[in-house]
Amino acid sequence: xxxxxxxxxxxxxxxxxxxxxxxxxxxxxxxxxxxxxxxxxxxxxxxxxxxxxxxxxxxxxxxxxxxxxxxxxxxxxxxxxxxxxxxxxxxxxxxxxxxxxxxxxxxxxxxxxxxxxxxxxxxxxxxxxxxxxxxxxxxxxxxxxxxxxxxxxxxxxxxxxxxxxxxxxxxxxxxxxxxxxxxxxxxxxxxxxxxxxxxxxxxxxxxxxxxxxxxxxxxxxxxxxxxxxxxxxxxxxxxxxxxxxxxxxxxxxxxxxxxxxxxxxxxxxxxxxxxxxxxxxxxxxxxxxxxxxxxxxxxxxxxxxxxx
Numbered sequence: 272x273x274x275x276x277x278x279x280x281x282x283x284x285x286x287x288x289x290x291x292x293x294x295x296x297x298x299x300x301x302x303x304x305x306x307x308x309x310x311x312x313x314x315x316x317x318x319x320x321x322x323x324x325x326x327x328x329x330x331x332x333x334x335x336x337x338x339x340x341x342x343x344x345x346x347x348x349x350x351x352x353x354x355x356x357x358x359x360x361x362x363x364x365x366x367x368x369x370x371x372x373x374x375x376x377x378x379x380x381x382x383x384x385x386x387x388x389x390x391x392x393x394x395x396x397x398x399x400x401x402x403x404x405x406x407x408x409x410x411x412x413x414x415x416x417x418x419x420x421x422x423x424x425x426x427x428x429x430x431x432x433x434x435x436x437x438x439x440x441x442x443x444x445x446x447x448x449x450x451x452x453x454x455x456x457x458x459x460x461x462x463x464x465x466x467x468x469x470x471x472x473x474x475x476x477x478x479x480x481x482x483x484x485x486x487x488x489x490x491x492x493x494x495x496x497x498x499x500x501x502x503x504x505x506x507x508x509x510x511x512x513x514x515x516x517x518x519x520x521x522x523x524x525x526x527x528x529x530x531x532x533x534x535x536x537x538x539x540x541x542x543x544x545x546x547x548x549x550x551x552x553x554x555x556x557x558x559x560x561x562x563x564x565x566x567x568x569x570x571x572x573x574x575x576x577x578x579x
Contacts, residue, residue, distance in 0.1 A: 321388075322424065342492065364401055365403075375388070397409060469535050490558060
């Protein structure tokens with residue numbers, strides 16, 4: 272074998288991993304990456320603007336979603352070592368995945384269903400990863416890609432009935448707790464009558480949807496990072512909505528107690544705003560406690576234990 276053939280063979284072997292490919296063909300990698308980012312940016316420009324405007328609405332349920340893209344990028348950076356070490360093996364499976372994302376984008380834009388347009392970003396990113404890098408890289412990056420789902424606003428037709436049912440459940444539970452403590456509380460729709468001549472209105476913003484959506488995202492993040500077994504991680508994710516609802520019940524019950532003792536005007540003032548912040552502290556504390564308990568009960572086996 273000649274020296275030139277050996278060098279060619281050596282170069283092809285060295286380029287098999289993303290790390291070596293980056294070292295040997297950096298301009299080409301940057302060009303492909305830049306072109307891909309520009310192409311995706313142009314295709315989803317309207318979607319990104321729509322999502323950003325929704326995040327910044329005064330009563331937005333997705334104000335926390337501003338943190339989702341940076342968190343996803345952080346995990347991509349955190350996973351850079353195994354990502355760079357994996358061989359580059361572009362997969363043809365990426366083409367149908369990419370095609371499905373493009374179809375969702377076109378249909379959503381044609382029908383005016385923007386949620387479909389927003390969701391199309393996920394299969395587009397997954398398809399591009401399969402085409403440019405391979406299935407092993409997508410296996411590593413599955414969480415940063417799927418985590419972007421939590422930044423996409425769900426349509427009002429889905430959120431509204433869930434919010435109403437959540438509000439009524441929290442109101443009924445709070446009144447039941449008050450009656451259990453022999454307090455004279457009576458529910459009439461969204462109103463809670465406190466004593467003889469006072470009442471408290473449980474508004475739509477008290478339905479707990481903001482905390483429910485945020486806790487779902489945080490629960491997914493905690494489940495992914497937890498050092499517990501897979502079923503314990505799944506349990507953390509599934510119990511996140513229940514924790515959000517329970518925290519909201521405790522908030523409304525607290526406001527009912529404040530209104531019962533000091534009047535509804537006090538309960539709907541500064542106390543109402545402060546309790547809105549407190550609900551997240553309570554929910555996060557409950558979620559952290561659950562994760563710590565499951566990590567102790569069902570710890571994840573170390574790599575050394577799995578190899579032995």
